[in-house]
Amino acid sequence: MLKDDSLSNILYIDLTKKSFRIEKRPDLFESRIGGSGVAIRLLAEECPQGCDPLGPDNPIVFAVGPLTAMFPLASKTVAMFKSPHTGNLGESHCGGRSSAAIRLAGYGAIVIKGASEIPLYLAIHGSQVFFRDASPLWGMGNSFTVGRIIRENEPGAGVRTIMRIGGAGERLVSYACVTAETYRHFGRLGLGAVFGSKKLKAVVVSGKRSIPVAEKKPYRELYDEIYQLAVTSSVMKKYHDLGTAGNVLPLNELGSLPTRNLQSARFEFAENISGETLAKNYLGRRLACAHCPVGCIHIAALREPYADEAFFYKTSMISYDYEPIFSLGSLLEISEPEGLLKLMEQVEIWGLDAMSTGVIFAWATEAMDRGLISEKDTGGPRFDWGNWQTYAQAVRMIVEPPNEFFRTLARGLDCASAKYGGEEFALTFGGNEMAGYHTGPGAHLGTMIGARHSHLDNAGYAADQKALSTGSIAEPEALVQSLLEEEGWRQILSSLVICFFARGIYTPEMVSRALRVSGLQISQDDFIRTGKEILREKNFFKVREGFSLDNLHFPKRIFELTTPAGDIQEGYLHRAMAEAKREQQ
Amino acid sequence: MTGVCVKEECRMVQDTTKLVVGDTERCVGCQSCMFACARRLGEAGLAKTCIGVRSAGGMERGFIVVVCRACDDPSCAKACPYSALKPQPGGGVKLDMSRCMGCDHCRKACMIGAIYWDDEGNKPMICSHCGYCGKYCPHGLLKLGIKGDAYAER
Numbered sequence A: 001m002l003k004d005d006s007l008s009n010i011l012y013i014d015l016t017k018k019s020f021r022i023e024k025r026p027d028l029f030e031s032r033i034g035g036s037g038v039a040i041r042l043l044a045e046e047c048p049q050g051c052d053p054l055g056p057d058n059p060i061v062f063a064v065g066p067l068t069a070m071f072p073l074a075s076k077t078v079a080m081f082k083s084p085h086t087g088n089l090g091e092s093h094c095g096g097r098s099s100a101a102i103r104l105a106g107y108g109a110i111v112i113k114g115a116s117e118i119p120l121y122l123a124i125h126g127s128q129v130f131f132r133d134a135s136p137l138w139g140m141g142n143s144f145t146v147g148r149i150i151r152e153n154e155p156g157a158g159v160r161t162i163m164r165i166g167g168a169g170e171r172l173v174s175y176a177c178v179t180a181e182t183y184r185h186f187g188r189l190g191l192g193a194v195f196g197s198k199k200l201k202a203v204v205v206s207g208k209r210s211i212p213v214a215e216k217k218p219y220r221e222l223y224d225e226i227y228q229l230a231v232t233s234s235v236m237k238k239y240h241d242l243g244t245a246g247n248v249l250p251l252n253e254l255g256s257l258p259t260r261n262l263q264s265a266r267f268e269f270a271e272n273i274s275g276e277t278l279a280k281n282y283l284g285r286r287l288a289c290a291h292c293p294v295g296c297i298h299i300a301a302l303r304e305p306y307a308d309e310a311f312f313y314k315t316s317m318i319s320y321d322y323e324p325i326f327s328l329g330s331l332l333e334i335s336e337p338e339g340l341l342k343l344m345e346q347v348e349i350w351g352l353d354a355m356s357t358g359v360i361f362a363w364a365t366e367a368m369d370r371g372l373i374s375e376k377d378t379g380g381p382r383f384d385w386g387n388w389q390t391y392a393q394a395v396r397m398i399v400e401p402p403n404e405f406f407r408t409l410a411r412g413l414d415c416a417s418a419k420y421g422g423e424e425f426a427l428t429f430g431g432n433e434m435a436g437y438h439t440g441p442g443a444h445l446g447t448m449i450g451a452r453h454s455h456l457d458n459a460g461y462a463a464d465q466k467a468l469s470t471g472s473i474a475e476p477e478a479l480v481q482s483l484l485e486e487e488g489w490r491q492i493l494s495s496l497v498i499c500f501f502a503r504g505i506y507t508p509e510m511v512s513r514a515l516r517v518s519g520l521q522i523s524q525d526d527f528i529r530t531g532k533e534i535l536r537e538k539n540f541f542k543v544r545e546g547f548s549l550d551n552l553h554f555p556k557r558i559f560e561l562t563t564p565a566g567d568i569q570e571g572y573l574h575r576a577m578a579e580a581k582r583e584q585q
Numbered sequence B: 001m002t003g004v005c006v007k008e009e010c011r012m013v014q015d016t017t018k019l020v021v022g023d024t025e026r027c028v029g030c031q032s033c034m035f036a037c038a039r040r041l042g043e044a045g046l047a048k049t050c051i052g053v054r055s056a057g058g059m060e061r062g063f064i065v066v067v068c069r070a071c072d073d074p075s076c077a078k079a080c081p082y083s084a085l086k087p088q089p090g091g092g093v094k095l096d097m098s099r100c101m102g103c104d105h106c107r108k109a110c111m112i113g114a115i116y117w118d119d120e121g122n123k124p125m126i127c128s129h130c131g132y133c134g135k136y137c138p139h140g141l142l143k144l145g146i147k148g149d150a151y152a153e154r
Helices: A026-032 A035-046 A098-104 A143-153 A191-197 A216-232 A234-240 A243-254 A275-281 A322-328 A337-350 A354-369 A388-399 A404-409 A413-420 A441-449 A460-470 A476-495 A508-518 A524-544 A570-584 B008-016 B032-039 B075-079 B105-109 B132-136 B149-153
Strands: A009-014 A019-024 A060-063 A077-082 A089-094 A109-113 A120-125 A128-133 A160-164 A178-180 A184-186 A200-206 A283-287 A297-305 A313-320 B018-021 B052-055 B063-066 B085-087 B093-095 B116-118 B123-125 B142-145
Touching: A026 A035, A026 A524, A035 A060, A035 A077, A035 A089, A035 A109, A035 A476, A035 A524, A060 A191, A077 A098, A077 A191, A089 A178, A089 A191, A089 A524, A098 A160, A098 A200, A109 A200, A143 A160, A143 A200, A143 A337, A178 A191, A191 A200, A216 A234, A216 A508, A216 B032, A234 A243, A243 A275, A243 A297, A243 A322, A275 A283, A275 A297, A275 A337, A283 A313, A297 A337, A313 A337, A322 A337, A322 A354, A337 A354, A337 A388, A354 A388, A354 A413, A388 A404, A404 A413, A441 A460, A441 A476, A441 A570, A460 A476, A476 A508, A476 A524, A476 A570, A508 A524, B032 B052, B032 B132, B075 B085, B075 B105, B132 B142
Parallel strands: A009 A109, A120 A200
Antiparallel strands: A009 A019, A060 A077, A060 A109, A077 A089, A089 A184, A120 A128, A160 A178, A160 A200, A178 A184, A283 A297, A297 A313, B018 B142, B052 B063, B085 B093, B116 B123
16 A cells, blocks of 8 residues: 555546646556556547647656655656547656656656637646736747746745746647756657647646655665665766766767768767867756756757957857767767757747757758758758758748648657658657667667567667677677566566666665555566556556557668668667567557 | 754754755756655655755756855844744854744744745754765765855855
8 A cells, every 4th residue: 555645636627627636546547657668558448539739638747756756766647648649649758847747746757638718828826727828828939938937926936836838839849848947858759749739838837745654764774875875886987077968079979970861870070079079168057856966958059159240249148968969979970069059049049859850850951962852841941951040940841831841840850750751760759759879689679579669668778789789799689688678677666666767776675665654565576467457457558549550651861871880780679679579569 | 954964963954054055057957855854764755855946937947045144144044933943153153942932933934945944843954064965966066165165255
């Protein structure tokens, strides 16, 4: 039994009727823990089969877990919805203060359905839910400003989250993100567009209730153990020093850094956009999510003079991480760090998924090189490798499309390549644009068979690294099995909403001990079973919505460029896909 | 109270040392201190925390750490109609629960907002300068020390 029963409270909100109710579901949380495990159940219950992802029936589910606000690094919120980007399972995770705020407002999950006829934002302060008119915020170009206004209008400073959309969400770009606390995101699969379709500009949640624990002394002792590991252990060091940007140089050295739309896996100017260079010349502040002492969030301070007035400067604070550096940097051959930062800022302002945006630009640039598209299609802009100014202008054109070409880009790369060609170099996997790892077959296979087509589903690049260090590449069937095993375990971590960066600390044994303090008794064998079941439920939902592994195709490009693990063979991946199908049946 | 050392030698130290906040530009906003303060009482969550960390107008501007600064002549004590807040040697106050009526005057009197409220018990919660939170600041900016030192460094 959970010691704290407020976790089992689910807040159901109807935006059409402007009403809400709270339902207790202790059975659900006891069998499915929280986070992903609970969210997939709620999604399956609330999402009518075949519903339009941008229609009022598509629910938005947020879920947190039993360790949130109790132990460090259980600091993520899981969002689930039907994705307008892939037309299937949408799942995205975000930190900031979202997780602690939802839990301490007294909820384990929030389900938002319906659609408002006027723009509004939700303010959830503990047990009170307010529907606030957001007409003055709708159409506001800069998402930073939106955050500032809501901040000044709502209570709960320090113990609240402000999850909001920018112009991309309002305009239903299929890969629009939801931003929390200015710099963290529900980045992938278009939650921002689902917000926009409901005329939901933001969701503010605050709370600071207490959470009783089963036994005080063991709680404090275990907390100290986990905290010490978080601040001293070598597994966390890379995240707080250089942050994820520290991956740029090692991946480049390996020959795994996607460059020029993966025409190369080494970038001659990687040094310029590396974590080391950004830290040395631009790092202006480091931030942490609530209840995470690691502080992996790195913010660059970019000081620029105004062109039209002497001795007049502005300083912009821009968040950077490995993924946007790869997608908006090396993949577009951008070698000027200031240009890269300015492009990232545009993407942040308009509220797009940085990874999808960069991969789409990379395709567009190569398509232009090859004559598949021209300035006639774009209505002016000529994409050129390294020319960040054009990309920065084009960000806005995706959000406010001046023509059919940009309207198509706003629907994702699969749509664009189906219309204009170049599928062989359109870097999508399962409808989602790729992540920054050309490490070997594991990375690409992992995103292809992962339930949400994210590199974080099963960390295929880690399997590649392992193969590299042992010098032997697994048989495809064995690789699939190891990816599924990892994805199963990650269902447990994401049901506990533990940040994947802390996976080295939260071993099955540690998770078991932490749960005991919260009052939940789950054995390590149960983890394996429960993880598999959650994954099965996700796949069940996907198949229900029309998903089939048979419809997936690897972009040819990945076979043309060698990896540290050697050339990727099509036959190898076909065997792997056959194994994945067998497993799914 | 749990978490506060009752040994004689400790009490002497506590009489003269207070929680001092160092350079808040080093604060990453992890709020580990806030959770620590509640954990002192064996609780998770934040209802019982006597320290607050919030952004200074957006995270890009860094953070403000709001906690009792152990005034020598505390406004909160002066505002209490029931003399429930007793000024302590070296600064700060101690709450006499039996005298407190929960009237909220102290909270209004503290212009830095360092008096937190226990909604369940309807009483103020004020930092006792035990230093427990300091053990959980990853960048060492909360420490027990001589009042004023941290400010002098800046």
